[in-house]
Amino acid sequence: MTVLAWHLVTKGEDYAFARPSLTAHKHRKLELAAGARSKRGNDRTPAAAYNDKTRRHAERAIVEQAERAYAVSVAAWQPHRPSPNP
Numbered sequence: 001m002t003v004l005a006w007h008l009v010t011k012g013e014d015y016a017f018a019r020p021s022l023t024a025h026k027h028r029k030l031e032l033a034a035g036a037r038s039k040r041g042n043d044r045t046p047a048a049a050y051n052d053k054t055r056r057h058a059e060r061a062i063v064e065q066a067e068r069a070y071a072v073s074v075a076a077w078q079p080h081r082p083s084p085n086p
Helices: 002-011 020-033 046-051 053-075
Strands: none
Touching (some): 020 046, 046 053
């Protein structure tokens, strides 16, 4: 996990298998915990999408499919010694 976090931070990349509405939901919870003002009403923020079960399940299915594809792609990976310089 530490290596993954290091690569994400040093390369400035997002986690490839992140679920957008779950991430927005978690960010909003952190904002509220830090003292941000509550937003009430019909304003559909990205975090509100997390409450939609169909969207939540669709995002989860996409992420699970991507994780399976990644597992298949690295299953046969074998480390190789570097080739000698000519």
